[in-house]
Amino acid sequence: MEPSRASRSYREIKQIVIERIQNQTWELDSFLPTEVELAEEFSTTRTTVNRALRELADEGYLERKRKYGTKVLRAPVAQAKFSIPLIRAEITATGADYRYSLIRRAEMTVPDWLASRMKCCADQKAVHIRCLHYANSRPFQFEDRWIMVDTVPDVVDQSFTDIGPNEWLVRTIPFSDVEHCFYAARADQTLAEFLSANTSDPIFVSERLTWLKSNPVTFARLYHHVGFVMTTNSNA
Amino acid sequence: MEPSRASRSYREIKQIVIERIQNQTWELDSFLPTEVELAEEFSTTRTTVNRALRELADEGYLERKRKYGTKVLRAPVAQAKFSIPLIRAEITATGADYRYSLIRRAEMTVPDWLASRMKCCADQKAVHIRCLHYANSRPFQFEDRWIMVDTVPDVVDQSFTDIGPNEWLVRTIPFSDVEHCFYAARADQTLAEFLSANTSDPIFVSERLTWLKSNPVTFARLYHHVGFVMTTNSNA
């Protein structure tokens, strides 16, 4: 007669909460029971319920406020996650061969537009690199990158003939703040030649800006091959 | 003489760990002290240290294994998060006026390519919608969408003349699994007219696939205006 008293883990609770939202047992915009009530229902402690609900809130399904309660959000799909792998890994993961080729390496003063993007002053030095990444000998990505000498002094000793700048940076710089952006651009003649595309082909471009403790590290503009598609990692 | 014994919060511990990685106090690929040791150093309990390290691992900075320890990962920027707002909010957030216009609404059997994308059978019905979203009377996004009648039966009663399909779905369907993808496309003549663009302009396209408990809900292909840029939310 007595119902099961086995306590639920925080993972089970997460799953049950999701099911109840899907069943509309708990409707959109409505409030869940309090943590104390749920802890009793699931024969567990408030700590465990708290972890389950906190994670669901982080994932965008719930909204929580002190004194107010926990509400079912209406638009749970508020966020999408992308993993940004090293390009070598991205290419070899498909079974293709990876090849790297340096096109240009030059030291110069950062141009004004770059200083503005990186929120830094314009009279500092940077190494400017252009290179190509191939998959099975076909152009996969054309990379146009600046690396700031003040923040990464070792860069002046790097030729980048054998290793791509991103791969080198990831080995060298501990960790950073990053901004990404993505847009579509039209291939000009130069870009078309690098990517074996036709002039005016649509090109998927991603830009990555990196800082280390507020100091500018690098700006990268990545031109992807025609037909490239960026996809989310299934689901959070 | 005695050092401060004030215990550290999990947020402070996260910050300290990040600083030590940036300082190279803890080098890339090296191991951190164990949770017990850190708990002692920070005058707190293992629970608190655990939460700090667990969150840093979720964010991609650390790798943790039982019996093995906690390691500083080399490529911390393994993931980027995007928030995907309702288009009305996206537009009004910039201060622009939002306007919506339905172009086409038709009930039909799902085409084979769509059944394949949604992992569902082809002999079911769907409502096919095309519509435009304007910002200050200029085309902002052209939307091409299918909504599955079997999963969302109420859709047959919706005219979508006054409210966009996404806005209606978000009010109606509790929550779902989602896949996103993004790519660059070339505007054909029709698309150019809808978006007030020129033929062969590069267009940023996003596709969104949604399921509810494994049942296909909707497929949306969103063509953004020329010059659109998608950006990450600053930093995790």
Add this chain to the structure above:
DNA sequence: TAGTGGTCTAGACCACCCG
């Protein structure tokens, strides 16, 4: 001011996995 979630404590047992 009262009620809710946010966080912490001091312990415990368990699961995994390297050696």
Add this chain to the structure above:
DNA sequence: GGGTGGTCTAGACCACTAT
């Protein structure tokens, strides 16, 4: 086998905020 992180317990006090 033993050491590490993963999780849970049964409490406690705090911080925020709706009313």
